[in-house]
Amino acid sequence: MANSTWDALLRRLRTTSVIDEDDVAALGSLPVDLRTLGPAEYVVRDGQKSTACCLLAEGFCIRAKTTWEGRRQILSIHIPGEIPDLQSLYLHVMDHDLMTLTESLVGYIPHTALQDLVRRRPNLVAALWRDSLVDAAMFREWIVNVGQRPATSRLAHIVVELRARLKVIGRGEGDRVEMPLTQEQIGEAMGITPIHANRIIKQLREEGVLEFRRGHVSVLDESKLQELAHFDDRYLHLKPSQ
Amino acid sequence: MPRYHFHIRENGRLIRDEEGQELPDKDAVRKEAVETGASIARDVFMNGSAKLVVVDVQKEDRTCLKVSISLSVEE
Numbered sequence: 001m002a003n004s005t006w007d008a009l010l011r012r013l014r015t016t017s018v019i020d021e022d023d024v025a026a027l028g029s030l031p032v033d034l035r036t037l038g039p040a041e042y043v044v045r046d047g048q049k050s051t052a053c054c055l056l057a058e059g060f061c062i063r064a065k066t067t068w069e070g071r072r073q074i075l076s077i078h079i080p081g082e083i084p085d086l087q088s089l090y091l092h093v094m095d096h097d098l099m100t101l102t103e104s105l106v107g108y109i110p111h112t113a114l115q116d117l118v119r120r121r122p123n124l125v126a127a128l129w130r131d132s133l134v135d136a137a138m139f140r141e142w143i144v145n146v147g148q149r150p151a152t153s154r155l156a157h158i159v160v161e162l163r164a165r166l167k168v169i170g171r172g173e174g175d176r177v178e179m180p181l182t183q184e185q186i187g188e189a190m191g192i193t194p195i196h197a198n199r200i201i202k203q204l205r206e207e208g209v210l211e212f213r214r215g216h217v218s219v220l221d222e223s224k225l226q227e228l229a230h231f232d233d234r235y236l237h238l239k240p241s242q
Numbered sequence: 243m244p245r246y247h248f249h250i251r252e253n254g255r256l257i258r259d260e261e262g263q264e265l266p267d268k269d270a271v272r273k274e275a276v277e278t279g280a281s282i283a284r285d286v287f288m289n290g291s292a293k294l295v296v297v298d299v300q301k302e303d304r305t306c307l308k309v310s311i312s313l314s315v316e317e
Binding site for chain 1: 257261278282285297
């Protein structure tokens, strides 16, 4: 049976993929080693060989890569119900870091158990495969974001994407979006320095678009936000038919 | 490590950096200032909101480095 460990993941898979109650039961019977990690802790590091995939049951994580010069690019932000290192099931050595932003509850699922599961449950193969493909689609969108959009639009897009994904797991309602990133981390996600990020955050507040507070962001003007972000959720493939 | 504040001026408008950043040495400060200035300049030059970006780096309320980037187009 499903418990709170699986709630967010199941909520998402039921919306985005086709799974039945036997699939839900099979997921719920997987062995999970639950651990609470503090903020800014590595879940798994670049170069590390892993033997388990990590289900983010609660909390927020990022994937990031650091250059030889020590400059870090945040590649993606992860929310509850995601398995950010699902690729480690087949790609055994990590090619980037996965770390927590906030205190997080992380469930380590052994690769052997997941491999056994995907042999038995074709729906779950499709669902997890879809997850990996959407993951790649999000990276494509982030490349466009960092490479082509002006900074205010870039940040607006990150916020609107995060809100759309949180909404799927029932956490994106109202004008408040959970976004536990510091000014420096916002800069790292946008590929700009912390000072430039500070300037963009201030500009968005002065123009009455977004207000960043500790741990979340408030939407001050929805139409201005949409105008900046030009967000099209097609790349998130939120329905099985998409 | 000393704390530096990177105040930004775009044309006449001042954007203060209240938080500041700790950096190990003068080279790191220069690098951060030039990169921040260039990155902001790219934005404001492209959208036409300013033609001059100045990064005024202060340590203990005194300017220790100033980077100016200006746009001039001749037609």
